[in-house]
Amino acid sequence: MKFCFGNFELDHTAAELRLSDGQGVHLERQVFLLLSLLVQNGSRVTTLDEIVTKIWNDAPISDAAIASRVRSARAALGDNGKTQSIIRTIRGQGFRFELPVTRKADGSIAETLIINEGVAPSIAVLPFQAFGETEQAGVIAPALAHELIVSLSLTKWVTVIARASSFQLGSVANAQSVSEQLDVRYVLSGSVEINGPNLTVSPVLSAADSGQVIWADRYNGLIDDIFSIKADVTNSVVAAVEVHVPRHQAAEARRRDIESLDAWSFFHLGLNHIYRFTEEDNALSARYFKEALARAPNFARAHAGLSFVSFQKAFTGFGADRGVAARDALSAAERAMEQAPDDPFSNFVLGRSYWIQQDLDTAAHSAVQTP
Incomplete structure (x- = not known):
């Protein structure tokens, strides 16, 4: 070649x-x-x-x-x-x-050579600011940010900047500055405040180019429950990134000329429609996922998206032969797994594809294998 x-x-x-x-x-x-x-x-x-x-x-x-x-x-x-x-x-x-x-x-x-996958969404996690009783907060804040870096990295689909790079910018760097220095699309910052026995953690997810806050929350508890609070914050932040980053990416894609969109943009447009669970939206999702694959034929998440589309056809009967749709779902899921066997979304759609065909043991095995 x-x-x-x-x-x-x-x-x-x-x-x-x-x-x-x-x-x-x-x-x-x-x-x-x-x-x-x-x-x-x-x-x-x-x-x-x-x-x-x-x-x-x-x-x-x-x-x-x-x-x-x-x-x-x-x-x-x-x-x-x-x-x-x-x-x-x-x-x-x-x-x-x-x-x-x-x-x-x-x-x-x-x-x-059509490879226009584009750049996966990227995020920098800054060290959280410490307030109140700063000696304790000063220990918890960077440790929590580090835990978030590790947990977000396990999602596989979002690029997470290494701690050594993001922590150099400090806890008060503005989003636009982080974008310029680290070339990222999103910034996760926040604060840890300790007053007596009380602990408050406030994470904030922002779009790096504009500084727009796209998600924020506050978690209150007792300092003695720090490990429970840390788990709650970590799970919530990962879930927020899974939901709000694709939603923001889809909104950004709609404001651009369709000719300028890359595979990731089309993928997020497809993802934005797939969870509406209507026949029309399912068809739109298929169209966007196929556009993504036209630009990046080996894009695992787009193959996984097509598997999701076919699964919905098989499950709901959206104008399709359910047996054919179930086989299409499995075929697309297997293609996704060939490209990204450690991607959670690929494992998820593979498990569901086996489930819809009543192969419950293999479906359960696929679910267990999901990172």
């Missing part, structure tokens, strides 16, 4: 990078593997974890070693860390290839 971009051709089979005139460009093996990974992922962000897994097989590797290979890849393409016109650093996340890519098998006509 060959990938063409700019004045270059990357021959994956021969492990070579060539100029358009056929002249070879020397690359060390790890640099070639990195460039190949970035090119094949297209406009999707290639995370640091993915790089370590694919190139170093999860062996311990320093950030400096990764940065060195990125510099070499940029240099080979005539790019650099200042302009980042070809390989862009997405701070706290990874790297994204910026050029359009075409691909062709040996002897075949080149076809556009």
Whole structure:
């Protein structure tokens, strides 16, 4: 398989990078593997974890070693860390290839490599502010924020900035500043206040570009119940992100020209309709999920969304043969699992697809496997 971009051709089979005139460009093996990974992922962000897994097989590797290979890849393409016109650093996340890519098998006509998955919603969790009896609050506040980083990371679908990056900005940084420095779409901040035996935790979820608060809440209790309160806050914040971020993303997508939308935007539009449980909305969801897949054929969540659509047809009989719809639900769920076996949504729709076919043991197993 060959990938063409700019004045270059990357021959994956021969492990070579060539100029358009056929002249070879020397690359060390790890640099070639990195460039190949970035090119094949297209406009999707290639995370640091993915790089370590694919190139170093999860062996311990320093950030400096990764940065060195990125510099070499940029240099080979005539790019650099200042302009980042070809390989862009997405701070706290990874790297994204910026050029359009075409691909062709040996002897075949080149076809556009349609990978416009876009960037997954990203969030930075700031250390919570401490008020009242600040010695205790000063311990609880950063610990709670760290717990939220871990819990949000387990959702898999949202990109969470590492603590080392977000905590550097402090607890009072405004959302727009965080957006500029960390290139994120959402900011989670908040406060911890202790007055005598009483504890109050107030998390706030904001859109980073505008500073608009899209969700906030307050949790009150006794300091002796700190672990129970921490669990309540963590569960509520994760649930709020699951609900309010897709809703906000869908609202943003509706304000843009449809030609400019990426796969994630179409996915959130589909998700916004799927939970209305009407035949018309189910059909709209299918349309949006298919638009997402037209831009990113391996987008697991869009396949999972189509499985959800078919499940609803099978469950409610929305103008479809229920047996066919049940089989379609399972097929789409299996495709989602092929792309993202650790994604909770993919596991969820797979379990429901087995359930609708009365395969209860396999359905239960899928539910247990959900991270």
